[in-house]
Amino acid sequence: MTDQSPRSDKNLMVNDECDYLVVGAGTSGMSFVDTLLTEKPNASVILIDRNAGPGGHWTTAYPFVRLHQHSCFYGVNSLPLGEKFDRRGHEIFDYEDRATGREVLEYYAKVLETFRANPNFQARFRCEYRREESPNVHAVRTSDGDDLLLRCRKLVMIRSAVVVPSMRPAPFPVHESVPYVAVNDLLRAHASGKYARYVILGAGKTSLDAVVGLLRAGADPSAVRWVVSRDVWFFVRNEVYRNDETHYERLEKVVDRLLAADSAQDFLLRMEDAGVVARLDPGGEPPAVMKGPQIDGEELALVRTVKDVVRRGRVQSIEAGGVMVFESDRCSEEAPPSGDARSTVFVDCMAENFKGYTGFSKDFKIFEPHRINLGPLLAVFNPSFSAALIAYMESKIEDDKTKNACCFWGTSPDTVAYFFQSFYGQIKTLTVLMKTYAPAGRFILYSRTNSDAIMYHGGLVRLLWAQFGPRQLKIKTDRMIRRMEMGEYGDFRIDKEFVNRPLPPTVPFITLKQLTLPVACLAVSIGYKIVSRYK
Structure with missing residues (x-):
């Protein structure tokens, strides 16, 4: 990318226009586009990538690679990757169902075809981002060496820089x-x-x-x-996801050990004693x-x-x-x-810096006036769900300041502290987002890229029972968050900016215009009943 100051775009001859220019068709870029097209189907999107097809670092992955996590929550929200389904058609939360690198690439090729069914979407591969010509016009270079100018309302840049x-x-x-x-x-x-x-x-x-x-x-x-x-x-996969325990039983044990520990290392040593982590x-x-x-x-x-x-x-x-x-x-x-x-x-x-997902300071801005920066993980070790959350916020919340106020992440790269900061960040992100924009709760609960999605773990009733029943997970989690914010774990701290950040203003999800027709119909119905009574 050349170092040039951006110019006014009034006299620039652009080759194409869109609402969103997304640079990068890897895990984050594909997940972002998927949620954006689902939640905002009229938005126009141009996706570019230097590779010959989608998949990011998977396009050059080693031949014996497999996902370390479950297939059921990797990829995008709209298309399953897992091979095992229940009788309702939901993917099964099975740690043995882990896609190979080839299967991941085939999956992303299918995802791309679903994107192309939307007339507002186009993809350009073997195409490299060059520079910003103005806040809304960007230069890209095609595989033929041609330089194109693309005008967009927002540029979406992948800042994670995954390098294998x-x-x-x-x-x-x-x-x-x-x-x-x-x-x-x-x-x-x-x-x-x-x-x-x-x-x-x-x-x-x-x-x-x-x-x-x-x-x-x-x-x-x-x-x-x-x-x-x-x-x-290391997480020991078959111990983390024991078949003789439910998701909420496992989660309760994790939270109980965190509450009993006085440091991150103390917690990990307790987890090691239980066989859940190892070295x-x-x-x-x-x-x-x-x-x-x-x-x-x-x-x-x-x-x-x-x-x-x-x-x-x-x-x-x-x-x-x-x-x-x-x-x-x-x-x-x-x-x-x-x-x-x-x-x-x-x-x-x-591979350094957790493959590029860490190292983002508290001052990093995901949402800016003319661009969106996909970088920090808002969900622990889960770039798919993180990017989906960011796209959802972009689709539903207008104000960039409000969206940024909903985002929390780990700031200590490649350390034990980062893991715990990320755990805190995920809980805070989801909690603040739901308080700010209430319908986000449904999106979170039913996102296939969310490993805690209720269709994987018995449905809404089991979630509520785990949170507010005898397990008291809500009370225990709140206590754990308070301990983190008060610095009671000796070897890591939550950034004070995150701890002291005020809640953003609540975003209304039903506008006055949307209420006009139902209110008018209700008024006519009541009026008709009154008139009928006195006839």
Whole structure:
């Protein structure tokens, strides 16, 4: 994007116009457009993306990737992704139903076709955003090299900047003699028979998948060295979603443990004792990072068979012979084990900043006069529902200040604190939004991208019983929020701007104009009855 000051658009020759120009057809962009077209079907939308089709980072994902979360709440609200349905046609909340990367891409292709059924929608792929010519006119470049000017009422920019290893070169210098591949090429490298040893670089979801995939492909654990810059907490999928517990039983246990804890780490250690979260080394220092990767019990046992784990911080470079230089102490670590360095391949599984969803300060503005910035997650580890919420607010609430006042998120990137701030942020966002615009409650309760949607967990009556019955989840959650706001958890704080923010004004959802006809009809009916009585 070139650095030019925006100009007046009065004399600019534009090639096309729309209400919303959405830049990016990944998870957030597709979810935003889906809800916008559902709630505001007359809005005109142009969706552009540099890739050949929708899917964002899924278009370059490694071939053995699967969702870590349930298919039933990933994607967009209008189209199911899951394969299991109940007798009413609702997707079943099943942690084993997790789409593959190929299935996610096929899903987004279907979503795009539903968008194209709306005459107010168009998509332009292999098309890159260039610059702002004026607040309402933007330059884009097509795959043919043509520059187009598009006028829009609002520009929707994806600020999360998700980058996976296959989308970039190595993030540090690597000597030309060292075999180095992105995770996409791991199984191909193993199948080639060229390598006897594997160095896995990374500590999050991608590295978990890489180690599991490599070991299941037949690699011996002793042939794997795992370079972990920072240990992270994992959710143990089959314990988080136990089949012998209801959703609200699980939620009550989480809230009870939070109320009993005096810090985030204390809470996580209590969750670890219950088997709900885990770490690679249960005897080591508790991790300071919680990015939300999920793993099942079998996979956890498998990755723990890798005993050669290097914890020296971040790699700064890989020199000739496979010597790794670390940022922490500038010490070198030889590639494992001794032997021909050319038979060792380094595998890039590194992703920073929770794939771009964290690191947004409290001053970040989602809604601006001429643009919408999709970035902070308003729902914990759920970009699909976050983008849907933002599109819903845009569709129903006119004032940008009011919309921004409904949005809360975590502000401490890549730490345990971020997870708890995000938990707080989701509860506050949904609560404040429903108080500000009452019909939002129905949207929230029935959004398929909301993991707490009532059709997954027994319906409205069960929700109300859990909230106000013997479990008293409403009272317990309110107590937990107060403790967070008062700073009673020793190792994290909620930003004071979020704590002290006043409620925005209530937005009326029935206007005087909408009331005119029913009131007039009621008056005529009453008048007719009065006249009939005295005839």
